[in-house]
Amino acid sequence: MIGPLVGHGxxxxxxxxxxxxxxxxGPAGLAQGLTPLDGILxxxxxxxxxxxxxxxxxxxxxxxxxxxxxxxLKLLLQLPGGLATKVGAKALVLLAGWIVTLLPGLLAIVxxxxxxxxxxxxxxxxxxxGHFLRAMLSAGIAVAAAALxxxxxxxxxxxxxxxxxxxxxxxxxxxxxxxxQQLASYTPTATLRFFEHGLLxxxxxxxxxxxxxxxxxxxxxxxxxxRNWRFRLSGTxxxxxxxxxxxxxxxGVRASWDASENRRNSFSRIDEATLSQxxxxxKITVVLSPEDPRLTDYxxxxxxxxxxxxxxxxxxxxxxxxxxxxxxxxxxxxxxxxEMNGQKIMERSTIEExxxxxxxxxxxxxxxxxxxxxxxxxxxLSVQAxxxxxxxxxxxxxxxxxxxxxxxxxx
Amino acid sequence: MTELLTVNGVSKYFQQRCVLSDVSFSVRRGEVLGLxxxxxxxxxxxxxxxxxxMPADAGTMKHGDxxxxxxxxxxxxxxxxxxxxxxxxxxxxxxxxxxxxLYRPTSMSVSDLxxxxxxxxxxxxxxxxxxxxxxxxxxxxxxxxTPHELLLLDEPFDGLDLRQTRDVMTLxxxxxxxxxxxxxxxxxxxxxxxxxxxxxxxxxGKVVGEGSIDELRAQxxxxxxxxxxxxxxxx
Numbered sequence: 328m329i330g331p332l333v334g335h336g337x338x339x340x341x342x343x344x345x346x347x348x349x350x351x352x353g354p355a356g357l358a359q360g361l362t363p364l365d366g367i368l369x370x371x372x373x374x375x376x377x378x379x380x381x382x383x384x385x386x387x388x389x390x391x392x393x394x395x396x397x398x399x400l401k402l403l404l405q406l407p408g409g410l411a412t413k414v415g416a417k418a419l420v421l422l423a424g425w426i427v428t429l430l431p432g433l434l435a436i437v438x439x440x441x442x443x444x445x446x447x448x449x450x451x452x453x454x455x456x457g458h459f460l461r462a463m464l465s466a467g468i469a470v471a472a473a474a475l476x477x478x479x480x481x482x483x484x485x486x487x488x489x490x491x492x493x494x495x496x497x498x499x500x501x502x503x504x505x506x507x508q509q510l511a512s513y514t515p516t517a518t519l520r521f522f523e524h525g526l527l528x529x530x531x532x533x534x535x536x537x538x539x540x541x542x543x544x545x546x547x548x549x550x551x552x553x554r555n556w557r558f559r560l561s562g563t564x565x566x567x568x569x570x571x572x573x574x575x576x577x578x579g580v581r582a583s584w585d586a587s588e589n590r591r592n593s594f595s596r597i598d599e600a601t602l603s604q605x606x607x608x609x610k611i612t613v614v615l616s617p618e619d620p621r622l623t624d625y626x627x628x629x630x631x632x633x634x635x636x637x638x639x640x641x642x643x644x645x646x647x648x649x650x651x652x653x654x655x656x657x658x659x660x661x662x663x664x665x666e667m668n669g670q671k672i673m674e675r676s677t678i679e680e681x682x683x684x685x686x687x688x689x690x691x692x693x694x695x696x697x698x699x700x701x702x703x704x705x706x707x708l709s710v711q712a713x714x715x716x717x718x719x720x721x722x723x724x725x726x727x728x729x730x731x732x733x734x735x736x737x738x
Numbered sequence: 739m740t741e742l743l744t745v746n747g748v749s750k751y752f753q754q755r756c757v758l759s760d761v762s763f764s765v766r767r768g769e770v771l772g773l774x775x776x777x778x779x780x781x782x783x784x785x786x787x788x789x790x791x792m793p794a795d796a797g798t799m800k801h802g803d804x805x806x807x808x809x810x811x812x813x814x815x816x817x818x819x820x821x822x823x824x825x826x827x828x829x830x831x832x833x834x835x836x837x838x839x840l841y842r843p844t845s846m847s848v849s850d851l852x853x854x855x856x857x858x859x860x861x862x863x864x865x866x867x868x869x870x871x872x873x874x875x876x877x878x879x880x881x882x883x884t885p886h887e888l889l890l891l892d893e894p895f896d897g898l899d900l901r902q903t904r905d906v907m908t909l910x911x912x913x914x915x916x917x918x919x920x921x922x923x924x925x926x927x928x929x930x931x932x933x934x935x936x937x938x939x940x941x942x943g944k945v946v947g948e949g950s951i952d953e954l955r956a957q958x959x960x961x962x963x964x965x966x967x968x969x970x971x972x973x
Contacts, residue, residue, distance in 0.1 A: 398822025401791055402880075405812045406840060552786075553808045555793040 328382065330727070332374035333431040334719020337438070340370040341712040348707035361705035362589055363439070364450050369523045371435045375458040376519060378428065383462050384469035384486045386424065390417050391470055391546060392479035404551060414547045418466070425462050429455070431723060438715055445706040450525045453586035457522020460535040464515050467542025474546035490515070501617045508644075509578060513538075525587025526631070530577040537573045541566055581638045589703035594632050597695050598683055605667075605690045608639035612664040617644075625663070625677040632679075665689055741802075742767040742888060742919050743788075743815070748797030750783055750943075757783050758794065758943045765888065765921055770914055772934030773923045774969065780943040781923040782820070785890050789817035818881035820892035820923075823873065826866035830857060830876055833865060837883040844885040845916065851879040854909045856902075870897035878906060882913060889913075892923045907933045931965035941973040 344366040394400040403413060432455075440446055469486045476482040493514035500511035511517055518531050548554070548562040585592040593599060611630075615622040622644075633640055645659075663682075665672045667689040674685050687694045743765040750758040758780045765771050773781050786792035788799060790811030798805050801814045825833055834848045834857070852858050855875040860868060868876065874897040881889055894910070895903045910920055910933065924930040930937060937954060939947040947954045951965065958971035 393826070394824075397824055397826055398819055399824030401786075401789075401817070401819045401822060402824050404791060405789060405816060407812075552792060553790040553811075 329374060329378055329428045330431040330719050330723030332377060333371060333435055334715060334723070336374050337367070337371040337435040337719070338712045338715050340367045341439070341442070341710065341715070343370075345709040345711065348709040360589065360703060361707045362587075362703075363445050363706055364447070364454070364523075364525055364587060367439055367444065368436070368446075368451060368454055372432050372454060372458055375428070375432060376461065376516075379458065379462040379465045379515070380490055383421075383425070384465045384490075385483060387421055387466040387469035388473040388479050388482045388486065390420065391473035391550070392476075392482055395473075395550075396478065400550065400552070404553065410551050411544075411547045414470075414543050414550070417470070418543050421466050422463070425459065425466075431719065432458075434718065434723075435715070438712070438718070442708065442710040442713070444708055444710070447588040449586040450588055453525060453527050453584075454522050456527070456532075457519050460522075460532065460539070461515055461519045463539040464518070464535050464542075467539035469542075471542040471545040471549075474549040513574070524592060524627075524631075525585060526592045527584045527586055529582040530580040533577045533580070534574055537570055537577070541570045581634065583635050585635070589705075592631055592635065594636065594679070594683070599636050601687070601692060601694050602633075602636045602683075604692065605637060605686070606639075607667050607690065608641065609633075609637055609686065609689070610641045610643065610664075610666040612643045612645050612662075612666070614645045614659045614662045614664075616660075621661070621677050628679050629677060629682050740767050741765070744800040745788065746798050746800070748784065748787060748794050748799075750780070750787060750792070750794045756943055758787070758797075761797065761940070761943070761945050763938045763945055763948050765919060766936070767887075767919055768914060768917065769919060769935040770910065770933055771919075771921045772930040772937045773921060773940060774925070774927060774930045774937055774965070775940035777925060779940040781925075781940055782892055784940070785817055785819075785892055785921075785923055788890060789815065791817070814886070815888040815890055816881060816884040816886040817890040818877055818892060818894075820896060822877070823865055826864070828865055829861070830863055830865065830868070831861040833876065834861075834879060834883070837880050841883060841885050844883060846883050848879075848883070851882060854905060855879050856905075871899065871902065874898055875902070875906075878909075882909075887917075888919045888921065890921045890923070893925065894922055895924065895926060895929050903929065927965040927969055937965065939969055939972055941969075946972045 344361070344363075347361055347366065394403055404410065406413070436446060436451065465486075468489055469482065472485040472489070473479065473482040476485055493516065496507075496511045497514050497516055500507040513531070513534050518535055521528055521531055544566055545563065548559055548566065554562075583592075594602065613622065613625065615625070630642060661675050662673050663675060663677070665674065665682075665685050667686075668691075670689055672685050672689060674681060676682065683694070741764045745764065746762045748758050748761040749756070761780075761784060773784065775781055783792065787794045787797070788811065790808035793808065799811070800806065806814050825836075828836075834851075838844075838848050852861075855878060857875060857879060860872050860876070863872075865873070865876070874894070878891070878894060881891060891910075895906060898906060907929075910922075914920055922930070922934065924934075931951060936948070936950050938945060939954070947957050947968070949957065951968070954965075954968045954972070955961075955963065958968045960967060960971055963971075
């Protein structure tokens with residue numbers, strides 16, 4: 328199923344990329360700054376997000392629930408080795424399965440290269456890492472649900488309920504700031520978004536791994552039928568405590584790497600060097616509602632970059648929703664306040680250069696004149712996805728059917 | 739015969755329902771001990787407790803003089819559950835060789851069991867496609883491949899026809915002669931009388947009798963009669 332999904336994403340992406348590159352006689356300016364990360368890799372590998380949400384959890388549930396339902400668990404628990412080792416082995420099997428499913432994605436990248444398409448290795452590997460962590464997160468949650476629930480169907484309901492819950496959290500927390508937004512930054516969708524933007528954040532990496540491992544650890548605690556309730560509950564409490572401490576610890580970690588070729592998550596090198604000299608805390612109060620596109624621009628173009636270089640940054644989202652029927656527009660709506668050293672400046676612009684100017688003014692720094700950095704010109708490419716349909720819709724399913732037939736040939 | 743295992747005061751409640759009540763008995767080295775009782779007597783619950791697969795509310799299990807905590811039971815004994823279909827997608831041959839490799843070196847090999855348990859014809863079959871009797875024969879083979887001194891078999895003759903039952907009884911007897919101890923949960927009292935050296939009779943979660951048939955007959959104040967008559971007299 329992954330093959331045709333990846334293929335559909337790839338073929339559509341190549342077509343759209345070609346159009347954006349001017350194949351249909353579109354505006355020449357559209358091709359500037361066109362990057363394969365956004366145009367090809369993210370939509371092609373997007374199939375893996377679907378798989379990690381709707382397919383992979385059920386595979387993970389099956390490897391645990393099948394043992395419980397068949398009675399095989401009673402044998403498994405008596406075999407040599409600890410249960411943690413056995414659950415770890417199952418995790419490795421899941422991991423191996425996921426690596427096999429990566430084949431169509433890698434095939435798509437190879438095809439793209441064969442069309443003379445550009446691939447920037449760091450951002451590609453970063454994106455693959457993101458999808459891998461996303462899958463492991465799903466697997467951890469699914470395995471824990473399978474261990475806790477009575478049967479596979481209940482585990483599937485719990486896992487899907489969790490996924491839908493994270494979507495709701497994403498939606499509710501968007502642009503609201505505070506604890507809710509911090510929490511929402513760890514949802515599977517939000518975490519993957521960082522990798523899709525070419526950003527590798529250490530706290531996200533650690534948090535995703537910690538949640539995945541915690542899922543398998545929880546399964547280990549609950550799968551052993553010989554343990555009493557007191558042991559299981561105290562083990563669960565200890566595990567949640569450790570996970571909570573890890574999450575709390577990672578929340579303060581700001582280390583991150585911009586793996587994107589066009590440095591979309593970074594200010595210019597000169598600005599980064601200048602901002603790193605600022606030691607005073609900066610408080611930004613944004614009076615924009617969550618659904619205001621200016622806030623989205625401001626988040627992506629300014630705040631995401633600022634958070635990477637200014638560890639002592641505090642952002643307060645003061646804007647309420649303006650879409651409610653009985654909500655009156657606020658007097659200060661649209662204002663963005665910058666506060667440092669007891670001084671406050673208000674600026675409405677969300678443009679990077681203007682914002683930086685205000686921060687330098689508050690910090691009392693004379694910025695160095697910006698040297699001309701290499702401007703990312705993009706990699707427009709107008710090609711057709713030759714042979715892709717044959718491979719992903721024909722050859723791949725055929726190979727899978729043959730393998731399935733060979734596997735089922737016994738008796 | 740020396741005592742291999744001593745079970746003392748085991749009680750188990752499922753919410754308010756008492757499934758095992760102060761169950762005590764012993765297993766002697768080199769014997770075939772039968773655990774008999776009607777459906778719902780608590781036989782499987784007791785086996786799962788002994789194997790460390792189910793916690794009890796009270797009671798201990800001693801191996802020799804030492805209490806064996808549930809986490810270490812799998813080093814002392816191996817329990818073969820009834821009516822399970824493990825690794826349904828795998829073949830019989832895979833399961834047999836998996837156990838053989840896992841417990842290597844053991845005194846038994848797959849080739850020693852293929853003939854007596856008539857597994858040759860189903861070697862390439864998937865576990866999920868086996869009939870009840872075929873599955874039982876395979877599970878018995880898996881149990882006999884383990885190196886544990888004490889083997890607990892839950893309903894080892896369930897699903898087997900008369901000839902197969904007799905063959906399996908002979909096979910189990912041979913294993914005991916080679917130094918193994920068996921504890922069998924059996925609800926067919928006639929089968930129990932044929933294969934077991936001693937019996938533990940369980941009814942309503944309580945031990946109502948323990949000993950050889952002669953000893954049990956004496957406990958029941960009967961001058962003659964088989965296991966069925968003894969069981970009816972004691973319960």
